[in-house]
Each structure stands twice: as C-alpha cells, then as structure tokens.
Amino acid sequence: xxxxxxxxxxxxxxxxxxxxxxxxxxxxxxxxxxxxxxxxxxxxxxxxxxxxxxxxxxxxxxxxxxxxxxxxxxxxxxxxxxxxxxxxxxxxxxxxxxxxxxxxxxxxxxxxxxxxxxxxxxxxxxxxxxxxxxxxxxxxxxxxxxxxxxxxxxxxxxxxxxxxxxxxxxxxxxxxxxxxxxxxxxxxxxxxxxxxxxxxxxxxxxxxxxxxxxxxxxxxxxxxxxxxxxxxxxxxxxxxxxxxxxxxxxxxxxxxxxxxxxxxxxxxxxxxxxxxxxxxxxxxxxxxxxxxxxxxxxxxxxxxxxxxxxxxxxxxxxxxxxxxxxxxxxxxxxxxxxxxxxxxxx
Amino acid sequence: xxxxxxxxxxxxxxxxxxxxxxxxxxxxxxxxxxxxxxxxxxxxxxxxxxxxxxxxxxxxxxxxxxxxxxxxxxxxxxxxxxxxxxxxxxxxxxxxxxxxxxxxxxxxxxxxxxxxxxxxxxxxxxxxxxxxxxxxxxxxxxxxxxxxxxxxxxxxxxxxxxxxxxxxxxxxxxxxxxxxxxxxxxxxxxxxxxxxxxxxxxxxxxxxxxxxxxxxxxxxxxxxxxxxxxxxxxxxxxxxxxxxxxxxxxxxxxxx
Numbered sequence: 001x002x003x004x005x006x007x008x009x010x011x012x013x014x015x016x017x018x019x020x021x022x023x024x025x026x027x028x029x030x031x032x033x034x035x036x037x038x039x040x041x042x043x044x045x046x047x048x049x050x051x052x053x054x055x056x057x058x059x060x061x062x063x064x065x066x067x068x069x070x071x072x073x074x075x076x077x078x079x080x081x082x083x084x085x086x087x088x089x090x091x092x093x094x095x096x097x098x099x100x101x102x103x104x105x106x107x108x109x110x111x112x113x114x115x116x117x118x119x120x121x122x123x124x125x126x127x128x129x130x131x132x133x134x135x136x137x138x139x140x141x142x143x144x145x146x147x148x149x150x151x152x153x154x155x156x157x158x159x160x161x162x163x164x165x166x167x168x169x170x171x172x173x174x175x176x177x178x179x180x181x182x183x184x185x186x187x188x189x190x191x192x193x194x195x196x197x198x199x200x201x202x203x204x205x206x207x208x209x210x211x212x213x214x215x216x217x218x219x220x221x222x223x224x225x226x227x228x229x230x231x232x233x234x235x236x237x238x239x240x241x242x243x244x245x246x247x248x249x250x251x252x253x254x255x256x257x258x259x260x261x262x263x264x265x266x267x268x269x270x271x272x273x274x275x276x277x278x279x280x281x282x283x284x285x286x287x288x289x290x291x292x293x294x295x296x297x298x299x300x301x302x303x304x305x306x307x308x309x310x311x312x313x314x315x316x317x318x319x320x321x322x323x324x325x326x327x328x329x330x331x332x333x334x335x336x337x338x339x340x341x342x343x344x345x346x
Numbered sequence: 347x348x349x350x351x352x353x354x355x356x357x358x359x360x361x362x363x364x365x366x367x368x369x370x371x372x373x374x375x376x377x378x379x380x381x382x383x384x385x386x387x388x389x390x391x392x393x394x395x396x397x398x399x400x401x402x403x404x405x406x407x408x409x410x411x412x413x414x415x416x417x418x419x420x421x422x423x424x425x426x427x428x429x430x431x432x433x434x435x436x437x438x439x440x441x442x443x444x445x446x447x448x449x450x451x452x453x454x455x456x457x458x459x460x461x462x463x464x465x466x467x468x469x470x471x472x473x474x475x476x477x478x479x480x481x482x483x484x485x486x487x488x489x490x491x492x493x494x495x496x497x498x499x500x501x502x503x504x505x506x507x508x509x510x511x512x513x514x515x516x517x518x519x520x521x522x523x524x525x526x527x528x529x530x531x532x533x534x535x536x537x538x539x540x541x542x543x544x545x546x547x548x549x550x551x552x553x554x555x556x557x558x559x560x561x562x563x564x565x566x567x568x569x570x571x572x573x574x575x576x577x578x579x580x581x582x583x584x585x586x587x588x589x590x591x592x593x594x595x596x597x598x599x600x601x602x
Contacts, residue, residue: 192459199458199465200451200472203437207445210434216416217394217426219449219512228455274436 024194027277031190035183039176047291049175053247055287056182057240060189062267062283063276064236069265070273071197072229073209074124075132078139079264082234084146084256085112086241091159091251092152101165105242109235116234120227139261146253158252165246178247185243189236193276196232205229206274270311272318281320347372347547348393348516353402355385355392355571362388364571366402370516370564375538375548377558379582380568381592386551387429389568390518393549394426395419406516421449425509426518429551433493433501433508440489442504443476446511450475479511482544483537499530506537516547523554535561559583567592 042048065079089108093099099107123134146153153159165172165181172178196202204225207215215222245251263286271282289307293300315322348370355363362385370376378386392399395416404411406422414422425446434442451472453465480486483503488496493504502522509517522538523531531554538561542548552558558565559579567574567588574592575585582588 195461196455196459199461199469200448200453201455201458203441203445204448206436206441207434210436211432213396213416214428214432214434214508215445216396217420218445218508219417219420220445221415221417232455232459 024198024276028187028191028194031277031280032187035187039179043176047288049179051287051291053175053178053182054291055284056179056186057244058264058267058283058287059186059280060182060240061237061264062271062279063186063189063193064233064240065264066268066273066276066279067193067196067205067229068233069268070275070279071202071209072205072226074226074230075128075265076135076230076233077132077258077261077265078135078137078142079233079237080256080258080260081139081142082112082116082237083241083244083260084142084251084253085115086238087245087251087256088146088153088159088241089238090242090245091162094163094246095159095161096152101163101246105239108242109238112234112238113231116231117227120230121223124223124226124230136258136261139258143253143257146256153253156253158250158254160250162245162249162251164249165243172247182243182247185239190276190280192236193279197276201225201228209274266308270308270319272321275318275321278318278320282318285319347407348549349403349405350393351403351405353389353392353404354400355388355397356400361571363392363399366568366571366573368566368573368576370547370549372515372547373542373545374563375542375550375561377550377552377562377565378568379552379555379558379565379592380574383570384568385571386568387520388571390426390520390549390551393419393518394424420512420514423513423515424518425512425514425516427502427505427509427520427522429520429524431498431501431505433504435492435494437493438489439480439485439491439493439496439504440473440476442493443479443508443511444472446479446508447472447475449512476507476511479507482510482540483507484533499526502526502530502534503537506541510541510546514546516549517541518549518551520551521553522550523552523557531557 038048038052061079061083065076068074068076068079086105086108089111090101090104093104093107094101119138123131123138126134147156149155167181172181197205204215204220207218207220208222208225212222215225241256244255267282267286268279269282270286271280272278289304290300293303296303311319317325350366350368353363353366354361366385366389368376378389380386388397391397393404393411395411395414395418399412402412406419406424409422411419411422411424434445437445451468453468457465477486477489480489483506485500485503485507488500488504493501496504502525506517506519506522519538523534526534535557538548538550550558550562559582562579564577565579565582566576567582567585569591575582575588577585
C-alpha cells in the first residue's frame, strides 16, 4: 500500500470536497452509518430485519411524495396507486406470464410512466382542495380495478407465488438480504432527492410552491415542472412497489388503498414538509409507532391518532423540522448570536 | 422596442383597457400613471401573457407576444416585479435570485438528480450571477437570510434583483416604491436609474409622482383604461387634462 503521493493535494481535495458538500451529505453519511450498523448489531431483531424493511419502503415512498407535496406544494392523496401499479405489474407479469422479474419491473415502470404522464397535466392544473379530490379519485379508481379485475389481479384475494429476486446471480433469500437491498435503494433515493432539491429544478419546484405567478415570470414553465416531479415521484413509488411485490411474494389491494395514501401524506407532514430528512424521519417514526402499538390490539389506531394530534398541535412544522429548528435557535442563543430575524436590518 | 397597439381587455363588461397605444424605445424609463383602477396592473398582466387581450397587439423587438405563456414572454427578455410582493418566502435571498437565473441555465431534472460535474459547474456560475445581481441592488450582505425573515423594503429590492438576474432587456416594475419610506424610495430611485444606465429599459407603474417625474424619460397617463396623455414629464405636468383628471394639486406641490 502506498501512501498518497502528495498529502497536501489530498488535504486540498478534501477541503474542496467539504466546501462543495452541502450539509445534506453529512446527513446521508450519518443515515448510511445507522442503517448499516443496525443489522450488524442486531442481526436477529424483528424490529430491524422485518420492520426495518417496511420502514425502508416507507422512506422511499415518503421521500418521493415529499418532492411533490413538500417542495412543489402539490398535494396527492392517491400516491399508493403508483406504489400499487408497480407492485401489480410485477406480480401479474411474473406469475401469469412468467416474465423475468427485472423485465417485469421495467415494464411496470413503463406503465406508470405512461399513466402518470397522461394524468399529470390535466390533474395538476387543479389547485388545493380540487387537486386533493382529483388525486383521491385516481387512487380509488386504481384500487377498484385491483379489486374488480379478478381474472388479471386475483381480486380481493390478491396474487401469491411471486418469485423472489436475484441480484447479479445472487438470490435474496433471508429478511436480512432484503434489508440490505431496500436500505441501499433507500439511500440512493434520499441522495437523488437531496440533489434535486438543491438544483435548478429544485429551486423551480420551490418557486412554484412559493409563488406560481412569479415562477412563470422568471421563465419557469410551471405546468411542465409540476408534471415532471409528479412523474418522477410516481416512478420512484412504482419501483418501490415492484421490490415490495417480490419481497412479500404476495400482493393484495389492501396494501395500496386510500388509507395507505393517507398514511404516506401523514409521514411527510409528521416529519416536516419540504425536508428530505423530515420525510425519512416521518416514515421511520410512523412505521415504528405502528409496529410498536400492535400490542394494544384494537386501540392501536386510537393511540396512533392521539399521538399524531399531539405532535401536530405542539410541533406544527413536523417532528424533524420543528425539533432541528429549535435546536438551531438554542445553539445560536447560546453563542450569543441573534436568531435569524430581520431585527438588525431596520 | 415594445410596441402596443389597440390593446383592449374587459372583465365581465367592464373595460379595463380600451384601445391602448404606446411605444417604449430601448434604454428609457417609461412610466405609466393613472388613478387607481385605471388599468395599469391589467396592462402589465396583459403584456406578460397572464391575461390574453381581447383585441390589439403587443410586439417586442418586432416579435408578437400575444398568445405566449408568461414563461415564454420571460424567455424573450422581459421580466417584472410585483405590486404585492411575490417573493419566494420558502427560500433564502440568494436562492430567490438564483431562480431569476433560470433562463440563463440549462440543468434538467435527470442531470440534477445524479449531480453530473457539469451541474456543479453551472451551479457555481448561477451562484456568481445571483451574487452580482444582489450586489447591484445593494443586498450583498443578505445572501443566506431566509426571505421570510426580512422587512418589506428589503424584499422589494430582492424582487428587483431576482428580475435582473435573468438579464432582461425590458423590466416591468409594478409600484416599486409602494410602502417604502422616504430613504428607501430614494434608494429605489437610484436603483431604477442604474438599471436604465446599465442598458435595460424600464416600464414603470408608480403612484409616487415625485419619483415618476424625476426618473422617467416618458410618461403615459391612463384613465378608465384609455390613454389620456403621453409625453415627457414636463409635458405631462403641464397638461391641463392630466391635472384635472389625476395630478390635481399634487403638481403644484411638486413644482413648488
């Protein structure tokens, strides 16, 4: 092993990297470390290997939905439909037609790309409550098709016998294998989201949220921008859906109902809108809460609802965003700096 | 540079604009004045493609603008500021102005998502452009402040910086001095002059007559959606019809 030829250059490179790096990337390293440490420390823990995989799927879904809701400011109450379309495409093609899982996944993504592109423009002309209604309607339609098209989808009983996945000739057999795959995909999705948000496109999204009128006057094609992020969000969800189908080996309409769409929105709001890590935090928190509250049987949903209400009353910006903001303010106060306000400008 | 001919727009039978004609030459400050409800903001919104006009034509550098969406109008080299602030309150000051560079940059969704090296280069360039626009407007010290934490007078200038970041050939300013105190109004006057001197034509809607008369090269007076008079500030100030309809005693005060 040779040492770096010029330690100075190496340090300069590091400094340049740190200079160019955004605070978000540090978070990604921390997240990656936690995600990697958990199965090494607790390889047999149910909350890591089983709940952890569910949390991973939810993070992918919440982060992609957050691009649409949190950053572009466009509500969707039908996002589970895209998750479901991905899952059912994989399930139907592999079980009924014997298509290769990876090809099925590609086909599913193509289907969702078409569907999302087709509905995005007309649907995103709507705003606020009307957009919520339209996306809700879309979610319900997709759900009804899953339940009613029995010959294709298996109806309410769903489809079973979906084959597992092989990655480069290596079969994913145990829960832990799936944990590593889903965690890897999740980290990539978080990375993509961080990159998009802090870019020309991300600023355009946030501009649409801030003032659609002003965004247009700055030359942003707002209709196109909204449609783009809608399609991207749908594709990421469909990808998660395909993985989900192969991981579970079974799909049924219940996994993609209206309630799931609402849960996804809850995750985004719970963590704090317009924050990628907020969505991560919200998804993990809600998944753990649901898994932990199972012991309360019939009262599970009551307690979950109460917790959510309390959080929203006391931290309306969301758990992650609200807490980090408070922490930052407290730190600034300790250092004797004024908190970010317009005071010194008068 | 900008030629407006026979422009008409009505809302449910009320004529907000009727047969409006005027021409803005390159490199001037051209003011539009008139009482509230005279159609000034409607004129702006029609020029920007926000409302389609009922009749008439708008040409910018000989290209027709009617029928274009606002983002396409912006792409021709027209930018604007807003009467009621349309700042992106969910971003920092620098990010607001970086949005103004949208038309000068190319990065698409996919390239941004995987953060190609070319994206990083462009980001640095955009940041630099935004800093220049902020410096031009005297806001260099506020880059990282969230827009939501700044006072009204500063945000008015942030909007100007954002619009300038697109390097427009024509800047529409809708009441830039509304709500500003005297000091801020003087700063805004200086800024408008610097913008013109830098080669950008300014189409200005403003109620502060002192400011209009000091800064404008030509003035158009609207009343009930129609052109009442057009000329140099001196001509407008001595125009009997304008004094009767709009300026009234204020001119006496201004001339005083």
